[in-house]
Amino acid sequence: MKLGNRVYDVAAIGSHYALDKDHCFPVLLSIKKGADRLALCPHWGKEGHTSLTSAKHTTPKDFNSAKVNRDRDMSVPVEKDDGGQPKGKKQKIK
Numbered sequence: 341m342k343l344g345n346r347v348y349d350v351a352a353i354g355s356h357y358a359l360d361k362d363h364c365f366p367v368l369l370s371i372k373k374g375a376d377r378l379a380l381c382p383h384w385g386k387e388g389h390t391s392l393t394s395a396k397h398t399t400p401k402d403f404n405s406a407k408v409n410r411d412r413d414m415s416v417p418v419e420k421d422d423g424g425q426p427k428g429k430k431q432k433i434k
């Protein structure tokens with residue numbers, strides 16, 4: 341699953357933290373805080389996805405996003421798709 345500038349192996353993360361396969365990983369892995377994370381929920385309003393404390397939105401007690409981001413079994417940086425744009429150069433919006 342791609343989120344921000346990393347690609348997460350949600351199967352590996354899920355098994356590491358004993359989460360359901362259908363856990364709401366975008367909400368779990370978001371760097372946003374509090375209710376802002378819910379903006380990433382792809383199943384908003386469905387059972388288990390109705391609030392921050394819903395079953396699929398819980399954060400495991402020992403969850404450590406820094407570890408997930410460090411552990412290459414759980415996430416890797418997004419491969420830059422080199423579209424020929426020089427790095428750091430912003431495209432002007434016309």
Ligand SMILES: [Zn+2]
Binds near residue numbers: 364383388396397
């Ligand atoms: Zn959700």
